Amino acid sequence: xxxxxxxxxxxxxxxxxxxxxxxxxxxxxxxxxxxxxxxxxxxxxxxxxxxxxxxxxxxxxxxxxxxxxxxxxxxxxxxxxxxxxxxxxxxxxxxxxxxxxxxxxxxxxxxxxxxxxxxxxxxxxxxxxxxxxxxxxxxxxxxxxxxxxxxxxxxxxxxxxxxxxxxxxxxxxxxxxxxxxxxxxxxxxxxxxxxxxxxxxxxxxxxxxxxxxxxxxxxxxxxx
Ligand SMILES: *Cc1c(COP(=O)(O)O)cnc(C)c1O
Numbered sequence: 001x002x003x004x005x006x007x008x009x010x011x012x013x014x015x016x017x018x019x020x021x022x023x024x025x026x027x028x029x030x031x032x033x034x035x036x037x038x039x040x041x042x043x044x045x046x047x048x049x050x051x052x053x054x055x056x057x058x059x060x061x062x063x064x065x066x067x068x069x070x071x072x073x074x075x076x077x078x079x080x081x082x083x084x085x086x087x088x089x090x091x092x093x094x095x096x097x098x099x100x101x102x103x104x105x106x107x108x109x110x111x112x113x114x115x116x117x118x119x120x121x122x123x124x125x126x127x128x129x130x131x132x133x134x135x136x137x138x139x140x141x142x143x144x145x146x147x148x149x150x151x152x153x154x155x156x157x158x159x160x161x162x163x164x165x166x167x168x169x170x171x172x173x174x175x176x177x178x179x180x181x182x183x184x185x186x187x188x189x190x191x192x193x194x195x196x197x198x199x200x201x202x203x204x205x206x207x208x209x210x211x212x213x214x215x216x217x218x219x220x221x222x223x224x
Contacts, residue, residue, distance in 0.1 A: 002045050008222050009049055012205075016216070019209035029209055032077050034201075034219030036061070040068050042223055047072050055079040055099070055217055059086040063093055079163075079217055081136045082106060087113050091121065099163045099198055099217070102126040102136040107150045107157060114156035122158045124198055125150065127185060130167035130178040137164065143185045151192060161196030162186050166204045175204050179211035186212070 012031065020027045032055040035043055043054060043065065052073070056062035057080025066076055075096045082090060082100060090098065091113055101107055101123040114121055125147050128137030138146045143162070151159055164182040166175040179199050186197040200208025202221035209216065 001042065002049070005042060005045050005222070006049055008224075009046065009051065012218060012221060015206055016209060019206040022210050023212060027209075028214060030215045032079070032198075032215060032217045033222050034079065034217050035065065035223070037219055038223035040065060043069060043074075044072065046222070047074065053077060053096070057081075057100075059083075059090050059093070062095065063089065066093055066095075077217075084109055091117060091119060094119070094121075096122065097160065097196075098123045100124070100126045100136070101150075101157070101159075102128075103138065104146055104149060107154050111154035111156045120156050120158055122160050124161050124163040124196055125159060126163045127182050129164045129182045129185075130174070132168060134168070135165060140181050140185060144188055147189055147194075148192060159192075159194070161194040161198065162189065163196075163198035166199065166201065166208065172207065176207060176211060179204075179208050179213065183212040 016029050020029050032053045033046055033051050034055045036057055053075040055077040062078055077097045077099055078090060078095045079099045087109055098121055126137035127140055127143045128135045129140045150157060162182055162185060167178040182199055183197055186194055196215055197213050198215040199213040200216035202218050205216040205218060
């Protein structure tokens with residue numbers, strides 16, 4: 001198993017290297033390994049291979065893995081939709097980053113609960129830039145206003161940038177359009193302190209990086 005994971009990781013790092021230099025030599029890309037198709041054993045092995053940041057899309061799973069792998073210095077990201085009844089639990093877990101802050105309503109609820117516990121939480125605003133009904137996230141049209149509104153109204157939330165999931169299609173031009181739109185919004189938000197543009201998954205991370213992504217979330221291509 002270790003050799004297969006090593007091979008997968010090496011291949012991804014190589015591909016990222018090719019893609020990132022098309023932006024410029026100083027463009028650094030962070031890899032978050034998404035564990036939803038894997039087990040704790042594989043995560044541990046990946047850690048031994050040098051991987052540090054891991055993402056989960058369910059609070060329950062995130063909690064279990066954070067507990068069971070507590071002895072390892074891992075950085076945990078929540079990347080899936082956060083239900084309001086899971087907010088307290090997530091705050092207790094203190095993840096490094098909530099990538100899926102997807103509405104002003106959730107932001108206000110989070111802020112209230114964080115305030116009660118005197119805690120802060122780093123978050124990305126999720127943008128539904130492909131405008132797909134099945135996906136959560138704020139609309140691209142409103143993203144900049146909502147970002148600034150959250151910054152103003154929710155002092156317990158540290159907004160670090162934006163996240164999107166590429167358009168769900170085989171049409172590369174469509175996927176590219178959704179990444180370019182998200183990156184354009186990110187560019188505008190840099191003046192408000194945005195430093196993270198999270199886009200790209202197993203099937204589209206190279207394209208996402210060429211569109212300016214500096215954080216990719218990769219699951220199946222690493223673990224399968
Ligand atoms: C599952 C998931 C990923 C990783 O998906 P792969 O296609 O397996 O790389 C990335 N981001 C989110 C939000 C996910 O839910």
